[in-house]
Amino acid sequence: MYNYTDFDAAFIQERNAQFRSQVERRIDGSLTEDEFKPLRLMNGLYLQLHAYMLRVAIPYGTLNSRQMHKLADIADRWDKGYGHFTTRQNIQYNWPELRDVPDMLDALAEVQMHAIQTSGNTIRNVTADHFAGASADGIADPRPVAELIRQWSTDHPEFQFLPRKFKVAVTGSSTDRAVTKAHDIGLRMVERDGEAGFEVIVGGGLGRTPMIGKVLREFLPREDLLPYLESIVSVYNVLGRRDNKYKARIKITVHENGLEDIRARVEERFALVRPLFTGVDQQMLAAIESDFAAPKFREKSLATFESAYTNDPVFRSWADTNVSDHRAPGYAIVSISLKAHGATPGDATSEQMREMAELARAYGHDELRISHEQNVILPHVHKSDLPAIHARLKAAGLGTANIGLISDIIACPGMDYCALATARSIPIAQEIATRFDELKLEHDVGPLKIKISGCINACGHHHVGHIGILGLDRAGVENYQITLGGDGSEDASIGERAGPGFSAEEIIPAIERLVLAYLDLRSEPAETFLETYRRLGLAPFKAALYPETQANAA
């Protein structure tokens, strides 16, 4: 895993000292809120509905056990004993007090973490496939590249005041688990004629104008990455609209100017920028890569695994649902669900964080990942250790076997915390999960992604949910709009609006009707919800959602 250099450590220390004095000057009245707000946002500090919120970056979602322990300690000491893992591989603390935040940042720095560029119109925390370097389907580990981008973009003088926030995601696998097509820039590591490079996707995004990213360059040689990224961002920096914040993201720049025009401008800029990169970046990358060397995989008997798998149905169900194929023989990837039925999606208590850290230390080569689906991953586990891991997860309330199923819901904080929200999202997620647990249907229903946002900003990815739910305020009442057929994978698509919204009371029965209709409509149990939807289109699902309208029309 990447280790801070002396330069990194000194930089963070200085930033933290600056912020400490800014907080002091805010408290003693020498800074007004208007002056202070951009400064606190640059350091990940928001003011939400009930309290401040500190957003901490977990670069490309990778943590070691010491870092996870520190996150737990911070939750206990300065928050309410828990943290919220988000779709952007960050952790959010919902209850810090202003005076304590500098101490929290210093505590983070002790384990090489920070909250810089988790907000503001900068290049944000670079996200990556949470199975990076572990999955059987990966061609390369995207994290060294993500780290290189992080170093290049952090405090980049030209890119501190972009027209709007800028999000980059990287994957090293043909299976897209990083939603690259919904990012300002998505990078897919590819190979051509034995040469390593990237497919560069630009102009994806969600929010009020959702767009699927477009391919700007089919093959970019690996060593051209930073100059090419620099060219894209600098074209956007000049061309991106600053007159209207709703039109400021690069997706609109691409949409308004056309992909061809953007491509020509980027290539023109690239011709100027490329010679300025003398290869130092590639030396840095080589050094970073050695930090990400794969662990030494062990060879061990699989007997304990096989016997538990045969004899313990609870273990078997969990292993079938939460364990994925690893590239090393005898190894597996464990997804720990932070979606116990009825719990808040993405929340973990400090005790749970510590237990996950200890499991990583004992069985997982000291590595943890945070997924954009708000779960925690142990990426390198020998199968013989799975029964022991499962037993400890179960005891910690972390044994839910629901990865990829209907109760593995993404939900943004919504109006329970967020000042921008138009409705709540968490209780809707809790109720759907509880209801389908009661029905004992979720394993029968199979892969189904529900994603919920509490406003049009779409932090909960509802546009790319197989079932998306968007909470709105309709004349002072919470109202929930359903979209269908969205997909955040390599076949990304934006969901279609199903029709009029539902009240908070109606939305759970509506989802139930929808899912029961799917069970009737699917051609065979192996046909997933999304496949059925793609085969049949909106009409039969609409009929299930709005039975009265059907009856009236008849």
Next chain:
Amino acid sequence: MARAFTPKVVTANDLLKGDVIYQTADGWTRNLALAEVLTDEADADLRMIDASQQTDRVVGVYLADVDASGGTPKPTHFREDFRATGPSNYAHGKQEAQAHV
């Protein structure tokens, strides 16, 4: 045509704690029931100016509608209801403090 002025309270977040506070005749309270209800528009404007100047104490001052018909002010919109209570997934925020009374 000027719309009739509906009852309001001045509300904000506390600078240090970040939690929701309401203006009273002589300061601030964390309890909506104790807030000063404003029924006159000119008066409300003055109270807003007063509150907005207290930048070393409060953040994000605005006027929120209330229903004062029962004697104590109550939220008219669900957002203000959550602000006055706390999140619905945990008994944190104001509801927690109230439970400890």
